[in-house]
Amino acid sequence: MNDIDSLFQEQQDLEDEIDLKFMLIQIGITLGFIITAISFFSCLRPRFPIIYSPKTALSKTDKRRPMPLGAGWFDWIKPVIKIKDNTLLETIGFDGFVFIYFTRTLRRLVMVITGFSMTVFLPINIIAAYNTDFGHWPPNPGLNFMSISAMNYEYGKKSHLANLHWYWSPTIATCIFTGIVLIEMIRSSETLIQCRNRYIARCQKTPLDPDQELMSRTLLVQCDTLISSQINTKKQQHLIVPHTAMKQCVDSIAPCQHALVGKYNPKLYDLIKEYNHIAQSLEKNLYDYLTQLSQDSHAKRPVVRLNWKLTADAIDHYTEKAVALDALIKRNRMRLQNCHYGWVIYPTRSAAYSAYRSLQKHNSIRVQFVPQPQDIIWSNMNIDPHQRQLKRWFGHGLFSSIVSIWAIPIAALAVCSNLINFIRLFPQSKKKIDDCQLAMGLFQSYFTPCLMVVFHVGLPRIMSYISRQQAYKTETMVERKTLGKLYLFFIVNNMIIFTLVNMMIGIAGQIAALMVLGSSQKYSDYLMQIAKNMTDVSTFWINYVCIRSAGALFDLLQLPSLYALLKKRKLESPPVFCFAKNYSLVLSFFTATLAFSVASPIVLPFGLLYFCLATTTFKYKMTYIYVTKTETGGLTWPLLYRIVILSLLVFQIIMILILSLMEGKDQLYGLIPLPFVTLVVGALYICRLYRKMDIKTWTCASQPIQDEVALLNTVYADPSLSQPLVKPSIPKHLEHLVQQVYRNHAQYDKIIKTLFTPPLPKSTAQKEPQEESEELIIIPTSPSSEQVNVLSSVDHYHEKTEKAIQLYPHEPSTSYHDPNVFYTPIEPSAPILEHIVPPPTYTDVVITPRINQIQTMPQQKRRHSA
Template sequence: MGLGQTVRMLFPREELSPSDKFLELMKDPFRAQLATTSIKAALITSVGTSGVIFLLFCILRPFNTIVYAPKLRHADEKHAPPPLGKGLFAWWKPVYGSREEVLMEKIGLDAVIFLRFTRMCRNIFLVLAALALAIVVPISVVINKEFYKQFGGNDAIFMMTPQGLFGKPFWAYVAVAYIFDAVVCSFLWWNYRAVHKLRRKYMDSPDYQNSLHSRTLMITDIPRSLRSDQGIVQVADELRTTPEIPRASIGRNVKDIPDLIEEHEAAVIALEKVLAKYLKNPNKLPNQRPLCRPSKKDPGYPNKKEKVDAINYLTARIEALETQIREVRETVDKRDAMPYGFASYETIESAHSVAFAGKRKHPQGTTVRLATRPNDLIWKNLHLDPKTRRWRRFINNLWIILLTLAWTVPNALIAVFLAQLKNLGFLWPAFQKQLEKNPTSWSVVQGVLAPAVTSAFYFFLPILFRRLSIQAGDTTKTSRERHVIHQLYSFFVFNNLFVFSLFAAVWTFITAVVKATSEEHKSFATAVQDYGPFDKTMIALCTVSPFWITWLLQRNLGAAIDLAQVVNLGWGSFSRKFLNPTPRELIQRTAPPPFDYASYYNYFLYYSTVALCFAAIQPITLVVCAFYFLLDTFMKKYLLMYVFCTKTESGGLYWRVIFNRFLVGTFLSNCVIALMVAGRGYAFRWNMLASMVPLPILLIAFKFYCKRTFDDSIRYYTTVSAKGSEAAMPIDKERRRDRVGVRFGHPALYQKLTVPMVHEKSKHLLAELYRGRLDADTGYTNAGFSDMYAMKRMSKEKPGKTAGATGPFEFVSDSNMDFENYKNRPEFAEGHGGDGNLFSRPGTPVSTLASVRGRSESRDSERAYEADGAGVTYPAGYHTTPSALREMSPSPERGLGKVESNSDEVRDESALLRSAAPMGSGVHIASQPYGPWI
C-alpha cells in the first residue's frame, strides 16, 4: 500500500465536514505524494531558468556598462576594478584572478569580508555534503529499504531520511554531530584569523592612518556640568593613558534644522516630480495644472484635504522652509550644548589606547568609544540618555516579538496549503479534480509557488527593522545594520524553521493531548507519553524536508537574477517609457547601487541554518546549499567589483555578528539530532543524549576563545598604554590644524540645500509657468498691482528678445544626465559610495563654509582648551551664515551668482521663488510672506 493510499484511508473526504477537514489538515499538512515530482520540477525550472538568465547577462553585459559595470565608469584610478573585454565570458578572468589584497583597496574591507564569508560557506557545505553522502546516506538507505518493504513505498527522497531507523543506528548521528561541529568550527577559526589579518592591514593602510575618525573618540552621556570643550578634555584626562591632550568639540543643539532640511528636500523632490510630469511634452502641456494636498506639517493650511495648485504651493513651501532654516542656523551657537562630543588626538595610538581603557569604565558617568566616520552617525540619537535608550530597546523588542507572532498565522496557512496543493484539493473538490487531471503541471506550481510567496514577504522586512532600530536609539548606521541582521535572522529562524516546519507536529500534539485528557480522562503526563512528541516531531521534519530542497534550489534562480540585474534593467526601461522620471532619478539610476549587507548576510546565514538543521534529516539539502554557494561566490564577487558599492564602510565590523549567528545555526543542528535521538533512540536514548551534552559547551567555549584571542586586536589599533612615552610617529603639521568641531559637526549646520532639477527641454516654458514673477533685474516686486505684471523678462544678450527661463533651476540635458557629471556632489555621492572616497571626493565640509565669522561658545561652554598654542580651532564661518550653504537660492533678490556644477550646464541666475531666504548672498535680507498666488 502506497503513501497516497494511506493518506486517503486516514482522511476519507466523504465522511468529514469542511471544518473537520481543515482541522485534519492542520494536524498533518504535508503530503508526500508530490514530493519527488516537485523537487524535479524545481530543479529543472531553477537550473534551466538560471542558465538562460546567465546567458542573457553574458550577451547584454558588453553593451550596457551603465547597468553591468557602473563602477568601471565612475570610480577613480585607485578604486577602479580591472577593465573588461567585450567577449561573452571576458569577465571571468578578471573576477577569478582578483585577490583579497587588491580588492581591499578597490572595493573596501566590508565587501572583501562578505566575499570571504561566501567562500567560507561554500567550503563548509562542500565538506559537509561529502561527509553526509559518505556516512549518513548509506546508513539511511540500507536500513530504510527494509522498513519500506513492509509498506510498499520506494520514494528516493524519503529513503535518505531517518524515518525507518530505530535504536543503535542513531549512534552514527551522534558521531556526525561531533564531526559536523568540528568542521564548522575549524572553518570559522581559520576565517576569524584571516579577518583579523585583514583588519590589521586595513588599520595600517594610508587611508585609515590619515583619516580623522581613526584617532577621534566619541563621548556620550556627558553630564550637564561637563558639557563644554574643556569638560570633554577632563573626561579624557581621567583615563589618562597618553601624554597627548586632545582637541575637543561639544555637540550643539540644532533643534529642528534636520527636520526642516528633510522637509525641504522632500518638497524639492515633489516639485521635480510635478514638473517632470507636467512638462513631459513641452510642445503640448496638459489643460489642467497639477494639484496636490498641503503638507501635514504646514501650519498655513488648516484644511489639509483641500487640493491646491501643486507648482505654486511647493514653490512657496520651499521658500518658507529655506527662511526657517536660515533663521535657525543664525542662532545655533546661542543654544544649549548637547550630552555628546568628540575628542581628537594627534596619533591613532593615543586615541585607541584611551578608548580601550574607557570601554571598561564610565568616567563621570560617560561612555567613551572610538568614533566612526561622520556619515555613519545617526545624529538624532546621540543625545539620548541610557535610561531612554533602554526603554526604547524594550519597546522595540516588543514590536519585533509582536510582528513575529503575527506572521505565524499566514505562515502556517502557507505551510498547509501552498507547500502541499493536495491539501487545498482536500478542502476544495473542484480543485482536486484539476489536480488529478494535471498532476505534473500542478507539481511544477507547487515546486515554485510556496517558496516564491515565502520569499516575497521578506523583501520589506529590512526596511521595517531599520526604522525600528533607529527608534530604539542606535547611534550609528553600522550598529543599526548589525541589529537588523540579528532581528532578521531571529525572525526567519522562528517563522520558517519552527512555525513552518514544526507547526503540524505541534498542532497534532496539542489536539491529541486535549482529546486524551478531556475524552479519555488520562493524566497530562500519560497523554504526552502515549503520544510520543519527539518521534512525531522527527516524522514531521522528514515530511517537510522536500520543501526545503525545492526552496534552496530556487535560491540559484535568485542569484542569477541578481547577477543579470533583471529588476534594475527592467524597471529602468519601464519607467523611461511609461512613467515620468525626474532628471535626479535618471542620474541616480546610472550610479553604482548600494549593497544591502544586512539582507544578504541574513539570507546566507538563513540558507546555512536551514541546511545545517536538515543535514541529518535530509542530507540532499547540504548538496543543494553547496551548489548554491559554489555559483553565487563568483556572482557576488562580480557584483561587488563592478556593480555595487558600499554605502557606509564599517571597516569589517559585521564579522562578529555573522560568526555568532553561524554558531547558533550549528547549535540548532545539534538540537535536531538530539530530537531524533530522543524520539527513536529507545534503549540507548539517555546514553546518546548524555554523550551530546558537551557539544553546546564546546561551542560556547570556542566562541569565548575567539573573542579573547581576536576581538580586542580587531577593534583597537593598540591596547597598550602610551603614558610616559613619546608619540610613535612624527606629527604632520596638517593634523595640528584639524578642525574636529567641523568634521564632526552636525551636517545640518553646513549641508547645502537641494536645488530643483529640470530637463533642459522645458527651459523655455518656465517663464510662462511662473508668469507674473519678475526677476531681480527689473527691481519690481510682483504684488499683483504692477503694470508690468504680465510682461516677460527680456534677454540682456539679445535686445528685443525674451529670455529663456525664469528660475534658478539646475537644467540638465540628455547628454549630461549621467552620474559621472555629479559624482563629486554630496547629494548624489553619499548614497553611492562617495563617503568611502570611491570617487576621490574630499570628505570635509570646510570648503563649503565661506563666512568670515568665527564660532562662539555655547552658554554651557566657558572656554575652549588650548594645547601647543593651537587649541580647538574652528574654521571661519562655523556659525554658518546662509551664504555658502546652498549652491543657489531660489530668491529673486539681489546677490545671486552662478552656480558651481560638475555638469557642463550653467543654471539660470534668475529667481524661482520670490521672497525666499537669500542664501546665495552674504547680505541679510528680511523674509517676506507667501506670494499672492497662494
C-alpha cells in the same frame, strides 16, 4: 495491516509520488531560469555598461576602479572567477572582502558536509530503510527512504522490527558536522585576522591624510555631568569650539590636548527631511510637466489632492512649501546650542588608546574612537541617555510585535506547504488532489516558496527602520543590529513557527483519522510520525532554495536600475551595497541547509548549488556594481561568528528533538552535552577574537598636525548645519522651460534663486549668511475653494504685490503694510511644521508701530495732535 495502517500508507505513497515528480520538475525549471538569466545578463552587459559596470565608469578614484571587461557575451566569467584576493581587496575594500570571504567559508563548509553525507551517511540511511521495510523493496518512488525518518518507521509508528542501533549514524553525523563547522570557523577566523593585520600594516606604510591622521587620535566623549546651554548666536566660522568644562572633566582622568564641543539644532533634522521630501516631489512633478510642455505648449499642469475635497496646483504647492522651508532652515541654522558630546584630541595614537582605556572605567563618561564622518547618524548623536534607553526598549517591543504578527501568515503558509496536510485534515480532498496533481504540485513547489519570498521583500527595510529608531549613532551599528534582527526573525518564524505548525497539522490530521475510524491504537504510538513530519519540512526548503538560486542570478540583471535608465534618469554614482540584507540571506540558507543536513541529506546538494552561484554573483556585484559606504576594518566578523554558532545550536536542538521522538534514548544522552560543548568552545574563542581585532592593532606613534580645530570642523561638520540644501534636478534640455512655468508667480525671482540656482562656492557663501537668512517669503492669503482648483500660477491666486512683513515681530520693519492684506509665513493650503513662527498679531502690526511713531514725534506736534 489494519484500516488505519493502510490509510496512512496510502497518504504517504501519494505524498512521495508528488514530491519526487515535482522536485524533478523544479530542478528542470530552475536550470532553465538560470540559463535564461545568464543569457540575458551576458547580452545586456556590453550594451549598458553604466548599469552593469558602474564602478568602471563612475569611480571617483582609480584606486577602487576595477579592470574593464571585454565586450563579448562571456568575457565576464573568467575575470570574476580568477580574480586574486589582493586585487579583490584593493577593489572592494576590506568590508566587501569580508563578505566574499564569509560566503566562500560557508560554501566550503556546505561542500565538505555534502561530501561526508553523500558518501557515508546517505548510504547508511538507505540500508537502514531497506532493513526496516525489506518486504516492500524497492520502495515506492519518493525521497522518504533517503532520510532518517525511514529508520524503524512503519505506518506512522515504530516498526515491530525496530533496530535502535541505526540511530547511531545520525548521532555520529551530528557530532562530526559540529566539529567541522567549529574547526572551519576558527581556522577561517585566524586566516582573516592575519589578512587584516597585513592589510593594516600595508595601509600604515603609506602616509595618512591629515584628516585620517587626526581621526586616529581623537575620541568621541559624552559626559552626563555637562548640560548643553542654549546660545543664540550668529553663524560662526568654526561650529566646533573649545569647551572648558569638558576639558576639565577629561583632564581629571586622562589629560588631553583639546576638548571641543560642536553645535546643533534639534529642529533642523526634521525640517531638512521634510524639505528633501518636498524637493523630490517637486522634481517629479516638474519633470513630468516639462516633458509634456516641450511637446505641447498647452499641457495640463499637475494637481495634488490636499484632502478629500480640495486640490491645488502641484507645482505651486510644492514650490511654495520648499521656499518656506528653505528660509525656515536658514533661520534655525542661526539658532544653535551646544552638543551633548565632544571631541577629545590627543597628541599621539598611543596616548589616545591609553586614555580610551582609562575613560572606559568611569560610568559617568561614555567614550569611543571617532567613527568615520559619513558613518555618523547626526540626528541620533544628541539624544540623552534616558531617552536613548526608552528608544531601545520601544524598538525591542516593536520588533517583538512584528515577529508575533508575522507568525500568522507564516503559519498559514506552513499549512499550504505540504499537500498531505490537506488530506490529513480533510480526507475528502484526496480525490480532488488525485485529479489535479499537476496544479497541486505546482502550487506546493512554486506558490508557497514564492509567497515566502514576497513576505520577506520589505522586511530588511522594516528592521533597518526599527534599528535606526533605537538611537544608534552610526550606520554600521544600525546594519549590525538589523542583521541580528533579521536572523532572529528567521529563526523564530521561518524555523520554529513554520516547522511546529507543519508538524502539528500533520499529527492533528492523523489523530482525527484515528478518532473517525474508532481505532484502539494509543496516540503515543504515533510520536514517531511527529519526527517524520519534522524531516518532511526539508522538502519546502529544497523548493525555496531552488527559487532563490535562480533569483541570485536574476539579481544580476539590475532591473530597477535598467528601468530607470530607460526612463532617461541618469545614474550619478554606483549603488551602495546593503550588508545586513545580504548577510541575513546567506546565513538563513546556511542555517536551513545545516539544520536538515542529517535528518534529510538530500537538501545538501541544493544548498551547495545556491552557495556556488551566490559566491560568483556576489563577487561580480561587489567588484563591478556596488560600493561600500564606510570601512570598519572587518569588525562585523565577530557577529558573524556568533550567528554561525547559533545556527549550529539550532541544528543540534533539531536533532535532539528528532531522536527523542524516535525513542533513541542512548543516542539522545550522547547528544545532550553537545550544545554545551559548542557554547563553551564558541565563548572561549569569541573572547580571543575580540582581543585579536582590538583597536590596539591600529596604534602607532605620529606627530601632531597644526590647526586641529579648523581641520576637525572640516571633517566633522554636521550636514544639517553646513551642507547646501538639495535642489530639484532638471535635465538640461528642459531647463529653459522653468522660467515659463513660474513667469506669472509673484515670487519669481525668489523661486529661481532659491530652488534653481546652483549654490555659491563655500568662500563666497560665507560672506552673506545673514542676508540669506533674513530674506522674506511672500505667501498669499488662504484661497477659496474655487481658487484652490486652478491649474496655473494666475494673477488672482498670487497677489501681485511686493509687500511683506518680518517673520519676527520684534524686529523693526521697513516695509509698508497694507491693512487689507493679511500675510502668513506658511502656505495655507499646505501647512508645514509647528516650528514656524505664528503670524503677527494686531498689536504687532498696528499698535506697536503707532506707539513708536508717537514717541518719535516732536512735542509741539504731539500737543497739536492731541
